[in-house]
Amino acid sequence: MKTVLTLLFSLLLALPALAQTSTLRGVVLDERGQPVPFASVALPALQRGTAADADGRFSLPDLPAGSQPVQGSAVGFAAATIIVKMPRTDLLTVRLRAAASTLGEVVVTGVGRSTEIRRSPVPIAALTGREIRLNASGNAIDAAVRGIPGLAAVTTGPNVSKPFIRGLGYNRVLTLFNGLRQEGQQWGDEHGLEVDGYGLDRVEVVKGPASLLYGSDAVAGVVNLLPALPSGPDGELHGEVLTEYQSVNGLVGKSGALEYQNRGIETSLRASHRWARDYRNPVDGRVYNTGFRELNLTGLLGLRRNWGTVRLWLTAYDNRQEIPDGSRDSLSRAFTRQVFEGEQDDFATRPVVSRRELNSYRITDLHQHIAHYRAFATSELKAGPGELRLLLGLQQNHRQEFNHPTDPAQPGLDLRLTTLNYEVRYLLPSQHGYELTVGTNGMAQDNRHLNATDFPIPPYRLFDVGGFGVVKKAFGALELTGGLRYDTRVVDWNDFYVGTDPATGFGRAASATTPGAERQFTAFHKVYRGVSASVGGSYAAGPRLVLRANLARGYRAPNIPEIGSNGLDPGAHIIYLGNPAFRPEFNWQQDVGVLWKSGAVEASAEAFYNRVENFIYQARLFEANGQPRRDALGNATYQFQQAGASLYGGELALNVQPAALPGLSWRTGAALVVGLNRNAALRQREGRAGRYLPLIPAPTAQTELRFTLPDQPGRRFAASYLRLTLAGTARQNRFYAVDGAETATPGYLLTGLGAGTSLRTATGRPLAQLVLQADNLFDVAYQAHLNRLKYFEYYRASPTGRTGIYNPGRNLSVKVVVPF
Secondary structure, three states, X not given: OHHHHHHXXXXXXXXXXXXXXXXXXXXXXXXXXXXXXXXXXXXXXHOEEEEOOOOOEEEEEEEEOEEEEEEEEOOOOOOEEEEEEEOOOOOEEEEOOOOOOOOOOEEOOOOOOOEXXXXXXXXXXXXXXXXXXXXXXXXXXXXXXXXXXXXXXXXXXXXXXXXXXXXXOHHHEEEEEOOEEOOOOOOOOOOOOOOOHHHEEEEEEEEOOXXXXXXXXXXXXXXXXXXXXXXXXOOOOEEEEEEEEXXXXXXXXXXXXXXXXXXXXEEEEEEEEEEXXXXXXXXXXXXXXXXXXXXXXXXXXXXXXXXXXXXEEEEEEEEEEEOOOOOEXXXXXXXXXXXXXXXXOOHHHOOEOXXXXXXXXXXXXXXXXXXXXXXXXXXXXXXXXXXXXXXEEXXXXXXXXXXXXXOOOOOOEEEEEEEEEEEEEEEOOOEOOEXXXXXXXXXXEEEEEOOOOOOOOOOEEEEEEEEEEEEEEEEOOEEEEEEEEEEEEEEEEOOEEEEEOOOOOXXXXXXXXXXXXXXXXXXXXXXXXXXXXXXXXXXXXXXXXXXXXXXXXXXXXXXXXXXXXXXXXXXXXXXXXXXXXXXXEEEEEEEEEEEEEOOOEEEEEEEEEEEEEEEEEEEEOEOOXXXXXXXXXXXXXXXXXXXXXXXXXXXXXEEEOOOOOOOEEEEEEEEEEEEEEOOHHHHHHHHHHHOEOOOOOOOEEEEEEEEXXXXXXXXXXXXXXXXXXXXXXXXXXXXXXXXXXXXXXXXXXXXXXXXXXXXXXXXXXXEEEEEEEEEOOOOOOOOOOOEHHHHOOOOOOOOOOOOOOOOOOOEEEEEEEEEO
């Protein structure tokens, strides 16, 4: 890793200085002409930003010549974007209006260059770090789901959430951390994201095929988690201390951050720790083995010069996450725990978990241990008349799942994945109104079994490369964007043998000559190729109305479990069987949208139709007598299938800021997706049971009413607010019911209340921010359709009439942030 980074920086720092720089100075004011204290001012395209002072004044040094979008934002105000041509000598005035606006924000994900959300032909949504902090969420994905219609999550407890976009997830949604592909065994149901949610400044979501820019695994879209950059004045050390508590699982969270920048040097450091016990709900009480203990470290070292910017990111993630299995006493429904293995393990005689164990913060013997490390560099460099953007990163994920109660120190799953990521992107200067971006990106992977006893996937090697070009052209009010990409992915592994350890009786890796060894995985080599394309545009039909449409083709090579799995995933309690003959998935998605933005109203309506060829999904296997196929320990068997699929639906969003009631805002959004299985033979044999796709989220709608008190000069409390949220989910009757794989899910309505304020000194300096939140206020008993724990049930019937595990109940939380 050290050699790679040394070579990277030698290359970047050796590039010539070709551009002049200047300083942008300005002031942020509200509609009345009053300063907006401590507003944020950012240049998204350059990943630069700063915070205004108590008088709303700001300064951004070392900016290159040329036109750049400058965005101002603050709590309770709509983001405002101004195109500024540098160098500029006069004072820039950024005016903010109190509103819940999002359509005017600039995004950097899913498009070749920074683009306003409403002018992007591809549906994109964004959520700021300020909005994330107003919620009490288990992780970064749950926080984003609350604020972005069309984004959902498959969950396994409060700290494991996998993003789904418009009904598609797993390796069809590409998750990025500041543009770096997140690679950490994301194929598994119980594998979450290794990201510090406390350090996020922004989440951007592309809803639709983004294979054009990112290659395989982005056929459903992209979730880009953007960390905060240093934003304080030059020469001053700043930071914050954050702490929170959540009652539903006793979560205690702590985070501290430092940042400093001066004369073009940027540094920041954040350390976060979260610790939680088993969560509770009104049906199950405390749910055994859902606690976790998580530690995050994130560091940044950056350099800004007249030739561009280079940043080095270093992160470390360590999480001990308990593994629930849902075993219970058949009559009392109290949770039980496993103490034996194999034939000695009788579900009917497992001991009941004591109240003391349920309330304990101690991580039990049956848990996951995930360690994830990243070292990557990004740069934006002046290269001739254009701009060169580079990314080079190395990350390693080490996942262990401890599932042997008789030998707690022996992991069942022990995988180490090492990934090298690279990207080169060149933004050519505009020629006759044409903006062209070309580039290449990809990765190389090596995944190995270490001290394991279970081998659900083969140890493999992967190399991926793709090249693309994107062009954008404005014809008056009409903006058109199109592009083309070609990808190649090579996957291979050797023969892999498994034997039995005579001392322990557990499985172990073996050689072909080991007595009694069996070949678990047969040698494999295959090259996958795919073409991705996109064409679309937006039309500004006046200053308020924008119409947009896009047609995109996505590509995804089958992931390793889909083509190679042949064994037990101990954390999921599932035996997976793959198919090496699978072909790549391809999809065509059409999107149309209408967006309206006036002084008091912002509204959007999006619709899509997505047709997928060679769609891969899991199907449970059954015996000839109709009973699910299980092993001696009760683990179910699933085999991957491939067929065609169609998905359609859309989202609605409405943000209202009545001019007659300043400080009052109303936000509402709704999402619908229907997934149809186009496997003709299955639908003919199974009828309605085989009509729909698995893991399709139910229709949802959420509304929020917020009142922000107006700030007054000299007042010690600022940005004080009250809010009421209602989140409704309809009954899900469109589910994959073949062999009882899924069942209908009743609808439910969740209510939330929140309040917050910021305390400041007499001179206007911030002292602390306080956030109070109550989620599921009425302690509603519900099961989300994408909650995997819903199907953690060992009995056909329950004395209470309720089976599976329910979602978290009422959660009261408090969060305090102290900046300095």
